[in-house]
Amino acid sequence: xxxxxxxxxxxxxxxxxxxxxxxxxxxxxxxxxxxxxxxxxxxxxxxxxxxxxxxxxxxxxxxxxxxxxxxxxxxxxxxxxxxxxxxxxxxxxxxxxxxxxxxxxxxxxxxxxxxxxxxxxxxxxxxx
Numbered sequence: 623x624x625x626x627x628x629x630x631x632x633x634x635x636x637x638x639x640x641x642x643x644x645x646x647x648x649x650x651x652x653x654x655x656x657x658x659x660x661x662x663x664x665x666x667x668x669x670x671x672x673x674x675x676x677x678x679x680x681x682x683x684x685x686x687x688x689x690x691x692x693x694x695x696x697x698x699x700x701x702x703x704x705x706x707x708x709x710x711x712x713x714x715x716x717x718x719x720x721x722x723x724x725x726x727x728x729x730x731x732x733x734x735x736x737x738x739x740x741x742x743x744x745x746x747x748x749x750x
Contacts, residue, residue, distance in 0.1 A: 642746065642747070642748040642749075643682055643746075643747050644744075644745075644746055645679065645680065645744070645745040645746075645747070646742060646743070646744050646745075647675070647678040647679065647742070647743050647745075648678075648740065648741060648742050649674065649675055649678060649741055649742070649743055650697060650698070650741035651695050651697060651703070651708035651711070651712065651741075651743060652667065652668060652671040652708070652711050656668060656671075657711055668711065671711065671715075672711075672715055672718070675712065675715045676715055676718065676719050679715070679716065679719050679721070681720075682720075682721060682747075684720050684721065684722060684723060685721065685722040685723070685727070685747070685749045686722075686723055687727055687749065687750070688727045688728075688729045688749075688750040689722055689727060689728060689729070689747060689748060689749050689750055690728070690729060690730030690731070690732075690747075690748045690750060691713065691716075691728060691730070691731055691732070691745065691746065691747055691748075692731075692732040692733070692744075692745070692746040693709065693712065693731075693732070693733045693734075693743065693744065693745055693746075694733070694734050694735075694736065694743070694744040695708055695733070695734070695735040695736070695742075695743055696735075696736050696737075696738035696740060696741065696742040696743075696744070697735060697736075697737070697738060697741050698737070698738065698739065698740075698741060700735045700736060700737040700738070701737065703735070705733055705734070705735045706733075708733075708735070709731070709733050712743065712745075713725050713728065716745075716747075721747060722747075729750065730750075
């Protein structure tokens with residue numbers, strides 16, 4: 623995985639605080655099935671994925687309240703991985719990185735996957 627790239631433009635409020643941020647990171651998503659050893663321990667693969675994705679995500683102001691996320695996974699093995707299994711680890715990492723206080727405040731979620739020669743994750747995050 624290479625570097626993070628802004629995948630869109632920021633919209634700002636009158637206080638000049640970004641309300642919506644477009645993000646593109648080059649990364650292969652990890653399935654929920656690859657996260658845990660048994661029920662309590664993260665796999666080494668998930669721990670490495672967490673560190674890598676967190677390092678690729680740019681810093682941003684923490685969302686305190688409700689928010690929405692739109693995610694598009696462009697992946698080489700799109701027909702071999704469940705879309706829903708890619709979402710939770712990414713949202714958890716975004717919370718750990720400080721993008722929002724609590725993912726329980728996620729009220730709208732849109733996600734899609736598409737076959738691609740490159741592994742990319744596009745994220746659109748909007749405070750409501």
